[in-house]
Amino acid sequence: MAKKPKVYKINCAKCETYILTYHKYGAGKGILRLYFSNIHKPIGFSDSLFQYDSINQVPNLQCSNCDEVIGIPTTSKSDKWVFRMKQGYFHRKLKK
Numbered sequence: 001m002a003k004k005p006k007v008y009k010i011n012c013a014k015c016e017t018y019i020l021t022y023h024k025y026g027a028g029k030g031i032l033r034l035y036f037s038n039i040h041k042p043i044g045f046s047d048s049l050f051q052y053d054s055i056n057q058v059p060n061l062q063c064s065n066c067d068e069v070i071g072i073p074t075t076s077k078s079d080k081w082v083f084r085m086k087q088g089y090f091h092r093k094l095k096k
């Protein structure tokens with residue numbers, strides 16, 4: 001069975017500025033971490049995430065308008081690069 005992602009738009013909770021579009025696979029309602037490979041927009045931004053040699057060089061995920069930090073770069077248990085998301089600092093909208 002082919003897995004289809006749910007497509008979420010992530011906005012800043014403080015000023016509602018659009019930040020990125022995320023494809024979420026699997027069960028679970030919460031968005032605790034964003035896998036870099038599942039970030040699809042903005043195009044330039046998702047490409048830029050893979051220019052770094054190590055996760056320590058990746059900047060925090062920030063709102064482009066109010067500079068609020070909404071995600072911290074880190075690695076998952078399976079050693080994939082992710083943003084650990086700060087709950088309450090972003091809104092998500094399911095795209096239908």
Ligand SMILES: [Zn+2]
Pocket residue numbers: 012013014015016017063064065066067068
């Ligand atoms: Zn903001």
